[in-house]
Amino acid sequence: MSSQNKILKIHPKDNVLVALTNLAKGKRFQFNSKEYEIQDDIPAKHKFATEHFSKGDIIYMYGVIVGKAKKEIPMGGLISTTNLQHDTETYNAEDSIEKIQWQAPDISKFIEKTFNGYHRTDGKVGTENNWLVIPLVFCQNRNIEVLKQALVEKLGFGKQQHLGFDVDSLIEDYKNDVPVETILNRNIIKPNTEKLKNPIFPNIDGIHFLTHEGGCGGATSDSVALCNLLAGYINNPNVAGATILSLGCQHAQAGILENALNKMSPDHKKPIYILEQQQSDSEQEFLAEAVKKTFAGLIMANKNERKSAPLSKLVIGLECGGSDGFSGISANPTLGYVSDLIVGLGGATVLSEFPELNGVEQELINRCVTKEKAKKFSKIMSTYSAKADALGAGFYANPSPGNIKDGLITDAIKSAGAAKKGGTSPVEDVLDYTEQVVNAGLNLLCTPGNDVESTTGLAGSGCNVILFTTGLGTPTGNPITPVVKVSSNTKLFNKMPDIIDFNTGAIIEGTSSIEKTGEDLLDFVIQVASGKLTKAKQLRQDDFIPWKRGMSL
Known part of the structure; x- marks a missing residue:
């Protein structure tokens, strides 16, 4: 593997590089005509400094501020929770762009395609x-x-249950005094079957x-x-x-x-x-x-x-959970390309999880089609952030231990990658929790970062398919809306084939592009919209948790 395939610079403005594979301390290599010596062991999915940082220096990733150095970091040093603190760009709805220029991707492959709904x-x-x-x-x-x-x-x-266990054999073993060691070694999994009508x-x-x-x-x-x-x-x-x-x-x-x-x-x-x-x-x-x-x-x-319907009738929710350091490089940008394709076809997409848009507010404000929409988004975000701060759990506390372990060490890094699910199209509408999708194009929906509360909200606002990216694996679904699980890396896809529907790991491996992977994913979505069972449906992962925004009395 050449150095070009071992590391990645996401945006020209970035002053960190992403390790696509484990990098050992002391290793030297060149990247874009600059030589680096790795100062620490850098696990895959984590980042290292492209220059020497002093305390207080701003660190950029995805072209936006993702943190501030808490102490000196040498060039080639690991970026971690010990030396980086959460910091973000400021935003102002008054700075929104009135006229948005956007070019939809090539939709010629999908114009004539339909789904049966x-x-x-x-x-x-x-x-x-x-x-x-x-x-x-x-x-x-x-x-x-x-x-x-x-x-x-x-x-x-009840006959449509797809996950079963042979408990009868365990009962018979118990009645016949079979040793516990034998019982523990018995395979009691009944094979999954495709749902019958x-x-x-x-x-x-x-x-x-x-x-x-x-x-x-x-x-x-x-x-x-x-x-x-x-x-x-x-x-x-x-x-x-x-x-x-x-x-x-x-x-x-x-x-x-x-x-x-x-x-x-x-x-x-x-x-x-x-x-x-x-x-x-x-x-x-x-x-x-x-x-x-x-x-x-x-x-x-x-x-x-079921009857034939145009793809413009799709309302696709864009969700992530159990994210890793590759999510913002492979899976989330793939969803972003699918979003742009659907918008180009006249359909609707919905980007949720407002705590995971922290730090990219101005970018989204600039994409709002009207200043009124921009102000609504800004007000919801600032109100939500202030309430979280008052409760002692600001947006900065969003990354989970799993996120941090796999490279998402600040909420700003997590958010910058999560926002890629929204593609590049204009923001046609901004919705508060439970408001309904009524406009074609990209919608922003206020939900919490909690996976199930967010997918619950997406279905409640009208999504008829949900795309859910994950880098660590998340066993969740929704009662009424099929949830397509999309892995950020091939290792996860091979490890959890009963949970994951689609793999974007080839992007990390350099064998596929975001555009090609996005087109393949949209073809898969068409099958799901026509009745193909997702893994979440097969496992009956029917999770439903309403979001409580008030308090108990």
Whole structure:
């Protein structure tokens, strides 16, 4: 491997280089006509100084400020948490650019391509056809579980389980006094199988039960946000209808949800059944009514069949989790290219996780199509940052131990790489949490950096596919929206083939380009949008966590 393949300079302004492989202390090499001697062992994915830094010197990566030297760092020295502290660029919405010049990538390969989805009366197209059973308050979680037990197996959805274990053989071993050592060495994994169509409702992809811990007892604003989120899930084109269980006295009132849904989509025409337990004569009667109405809803939902749709009907969420030092070089820029392709085709993409846009605010402000949008983004970011600081956990604290171990040692470094998921297109809209995607093009959606809370928010704002990059491996998915896991490196892809769908490691290895990998990923997305199961769907990784922005009372 030549020195050109061992290290990488991401942006001409950068004063650090990225190690693409482990570099040993004392090694000398030339890069761009300059000679370096490595002063420390540099693990792959980490960075080293291209010049001597004094205390207080600014360090650049991806062309932006990512930190400030806490002490002297020699040229060739490892950049680490011991010598670098978080620092970022300042930003000002008044400095936004009014006229944005943008050239879409070549979309000729995709203009005629379509996916097979579920067409809704409001013009949206789903990539799945799901029924939801939702509690408005945690008091109904037990009743939701009763409905789940009553419906799933009898309606044939239990047969669609793709991950199984041979527990019967373990029971037989125990009965026959088989030694524990033998039991521990037994293979009890049943092979995964591709999902078969449901025998009763072949056009329904799933019935999902969205239990949660909210709806009452906390800040009223959190209950309102929960209702808005649940309305967004019902409004999502991947959902055919819903059964909603209410206790009756909780903060998250059914009327709040209904009003939110009517504002989102006045003509949705989806069957919605709301049942209130405090108006029922008995719990058994209450649940029996829920079973009947759910069954009636499934009959109506099953009438919808997959039909051809243009790629402009795709609304793709852009997410990352378990990121590493390669994420911002391979996987995230690949998503950025896919985003640009979708925008060029007339579709929508959604970049989330606002704590991971810390330090690149001005770049995104400059891409906003109007000053009004730029000011909205600036206000949300500054308000969010101030609240995080007040709670003693500012954006600077965002990187996890796994992030830091694999090269993302400040939030600014993590953010600069994470923002690459948004490509280069103009920012058409800025959305606060639970606001709906209504404009084609790139949207910014305020969610936390928490993976599941963020993917929950993306689906709640209308995404019908989510692309999720990871460098360390993250086992998560979403109940209603297929989540495509994209690895930043080949080692992870080979290590976790049951979790990862797509690999961008060839970019790091120098055998593929971002453009070619992005086109291949979009082809994969088209298959998923037409019904191909993601690994998260096969493993039933149906994670749902509403974001609580208020406080408990």
